[in-house]
Amino acid sequence: xxxxQGRFEGMDVPVDPEARWGSxxxxxxxxxxxxxxxxxxxxxxxxxxxxxxEPGSPANGAVGAAIARALRLGWIARVGDTPARNVRQxxxxxxxxxxxxx
Numbered sequence: 001x002x003x004x005q006g007r008f009e010g011m012d013v014p015v016d017p018e019a020r021w022g023s024x025x026x027x028x029x030x031x032x033x034x035x036x037x038x039x040x041x042x043x044x045x046x047x048x049x050x051x052x053x054e055p056g057s058p059a060n061g062a063v064g065a066a067i068a069r070a071l072r073l074g075w076i077a078r079v080g081d082t083p084a085r086n087v088r089q090x091x092x093x094x095x096x097x098x099x100x101x102x
Contacts, residue, residue, distance in 0.1 A: 021052035025066035029075055032099040039096045042067055043085055067097065076100060 028048055032040070042063045052062040070076045080096040 021049070021062060022066055022069075024049045025052075025063070026069060029066070029070045029099070034099055035101040036099055039079055039098050041082065041084075041094050041096055043094065067095065070097075074100060 025045055028045060032038075045066065046063060067076070071078070076097045077100055078095050079098045081093045082096050083091045084094045
């Protein structure tokens with residue numbers, strides 16, 4: 001198993017298909033206009049549907065897992081990065097994504 005494959009398999013854990021938040025996040029991403037030039041970040045996902053509240057699921061892990069799943073499904077592409085707007089992130093760089101035609 002490659003290191004990337006192991007990393008991606010681990011990202012699947014917080015977004016179990018039965019997990020309500022993970023399903024909401026994927027549905028939100030899926031319903032973005034395909035091929036649109038607008039971009040979004042993980043902060044837009046959490047602003048739209050809130051933070052995950054699953055017991056034992058760290059919010060950042062679940063958000064990242066939803067983005068990773070959408071990327072692997074071919075729904076999105078990374079088009080850059082930007083400083084996080086959330087002050088708790090202390091200006092960390094976060095991915096900027098665009099919805100692809102699928």
